[in-house]
Amino acid sequence: MFEDETVEDVGPIDLWEEEEEEAEPEKLLIPIFISFKKFPFLCLTHHFPSPFRAVLSMALSGANKDGRGVRIYEYLDELNTDLAEYIAELSEASVKERGVFAIALSGGSLISLMGKLCEAPYSKTVDWAKWYIFWVDERVVAKNHADSNYKLAKDGLLSKVPIVPSHVHSINDMVSAEKAAEDYEFVIRQLVRTRVISVSDISDCPKFDLILLGLGPDGHVASLFPNHSILEEKEEWVTFLTDSPKPPPERITFTLPVINSASNVAIVVTGSSKAEAVHSAIDDVGPDCPTLPAKMVQPTKGNLVWFLDKAAASKLDGGAKFSE
Numbered sequence: 001m002f003e004d005e006t007v008e009d010v011g012p013i014d015l016w017e018e019e020e021e022e023a024e025p026e027k028l029l030i031p032i033f034i035s036f037k038k039f040p041f042l043c044l045t046h047h048f049p050s051p052f053r054a055v056l057s058m059a060l061s062g063a064n065k066d067g068r069g070v071r072i073y074e075y076l077d078e079l080n081t082d083l084a085e086y087i088a089e090l091s092e093a094s095v096k097e098r099g100v101f102a103i104a105l106s107g108g109s110l111i112s113l114m115g116k117l118c119e120a121p122y123s124k125t126v127d128w129a130k131w132y133i134f135w136v137d138e139r140v141v142a143k144n145h146a147d148s149n150y151k152l153a154k155d156g157l158l159s160k161v162p163i164v165p166s167h168v169h170s171i172n173d174m175v176s177a178e179k180a181a182e183d184y185e186f187v188i189r190q191l192v193r194t195r196v197i198s199v200s201d202i203s204d205c206p207k208f209d210l211i212l213l214g215l216g217p218d219g220h221v222a223s224l225f226p227n228h229s230i231l232e233e234k235e236e237w238v239t240f241l242t243d244s245p246k247p248p249p250e251r252i253t254f255t256l257p258v259i260n261s262a263s264n265v266a267i268v269v270t271g272s273s274k275a276e277a278v279h280s281a282i283d284d285v286g287p288d289c290p291t292l293p294a295k296m297v298q299p300t301k302g303n304l305v306w307f308l309d310k311a312a313a314s315k316l317d318g319g320a321k322f323s324e
């Protein structure tokens, strides 16, 4: 129902331009393994040559029984590259298996951290025509407003790659937060019916191929804030709030059952202001523990991966350990 609107709003999508990319020198393979209480998994601390990274990543995923992992990067550039690689690999696997890739984006710092997807090789190798885009949360403001998560993604990502405009599912910004949430859930229901979005095999929830989350210093993910009653929402797929502690106050958000039904969830966090929240969520400590939204992200059957820079990882029990 928003597709026509979305098509207009997205505007002309630039086709990627042919660019001569300089071949990057292959770098040293130095895996570092760190054991966290909840994530007995991996840290990829150096920039792996792509084929090795893919193989290593798969091997480590396999080694991790509950599909959870923490990846810590010394340099932001490495995090950006590995995040792009991770998304590209999931896209390829999903297109191979289902013919489409249903991805839900957050706003905030995430979009710029995904920036490498707009560059070679990903700009050319990703099957953009098979992508269906959704928002995990959205601020109920006009689509051209500086606070709009849609605008952020459009300017920083969607306008730079050949996404099909009718595959971009943004909220209706002309109605109240309550109606926008209701309408957005309706759209998602239609796409679950046609299997553009897969369905959970243990509930009737949508099963997104990938949900990308950021994290606030207070531990919020999407627009799920600590101690807010919507953390308890079990029935709705998309809900709304008009009292967000972080402006703007009116927002819609996926609920925890939807986030936890995804095939893959990644939480991408940078900066020391979030180190305490990262520590609470991953090390399972802190007074806010029971209602810290980030801690409540526990995909039932899907994989959960944290992408952290060293500042965000600095308060982890194991510390942010890097190879020499």
Ligand SMILES: O=C1O[C@H](COP(=O)(O)O)[C@@H](O)[C@H](O)[C@H]1O
Pocket (backbone or CB within 6 Å): 106, 107, 108, 109, 110, 137, 138, 139, 149, 213, 214, 215, 216, 217, 220, 221, 222, 223, 246
């Ligand atoms: O308000 C929001 O904040 C979170 C975190 O944003 P960040 O800029 O600190 O990364 C974001 O994930 C969410 O989508 C957004 O609406």
